[in-house]
Amino acid sequence: MKRRTILFGAAGLLAMFGTALFAWRSSSSRAPAANRAIGVRSSGEAPAKPDPAAFYEASLPDLDGRAVALRDYLGRPTVVNFWATWCAPCVQEMPYLDEIAKNSPELGFVGIGIDTEANIKQFISKIPVSYKLVVAGHSGISMVRALGNAAGGLPFTVLLNEDGTIFDTILGQVEPEDLRHRISKLIVKSKT
Structure with missing residues (x-):
């Protein structure tokens, strides 16, 4: 038996x-593979054109509950990183992003959490960052899609020109040297 x-x-x-x-x-x-997902729709339709204007119209709370108007980032090159506490690649890249933000005072730098305020606060108590973090919650996925990431994958990093247009995007975990190179090109372009 x-x-x-x-x-x-x-x-x-x-x-x-x-x-x-x-x-x-x-x-x-x-x-779809993550690196090919930007601008691709499963229905075969043409992707919508990225709309950074909608991004700049938003106002999101920071970790103290104060509203941060994203239009305040207009007028200087800006790095926007969409992330979540439950996203392992997002967590792994945060120390690199923090280092780059500290060494690039000419940049606007903002992290948009696709998570709850409580989860982000708990996370930041363990892994603090020096750049501004705001809370979009799960509705932040619509912002990601409006910026050209049709799949809604995270992490998603957007480099914006000082005039508010998209300079470059990175879907997936950033490679520090690659991001530094892209940022240097963004800064040079903004000075011309």
Whole structure:
């Protein structure tokens, strides 16, 4: 009897594992790769043109509950990073972003949390950053999409010209040297 129970249990576990593997492989094959997802819609429609004007019309609360008008970032090159506490690549890139923000005083720099204020405060108590953080909650995904990230993936970093137009975007975790290079090009462009 004991051997039969073990065999049935093993067969059941194997069946569950096989079903899970099949489901994962079939869903993964239909999902677009993150780096190709910008501007791609699953329905085959042409993507909407990114609209940074909608971004600048927004006002979001900071971690003290004070409203931050994003239009205040107009007039200087700005780095906007969309992130969440539950997003591992977002968390991994934050120390790099903080270092770059500290060493680039000519830039506007803002992190937009696609999370709750409580989660962000708890996170920042462990991993503080020097740049401004604001809370968009889950409605921030619509901001991400308006800036050209149709898939809504995180992290998503947008480099904005001083006139408010999009200079560059990065979907996925930033590479520090690559981001520094892109920022230097943004700064040079703003000085010309």
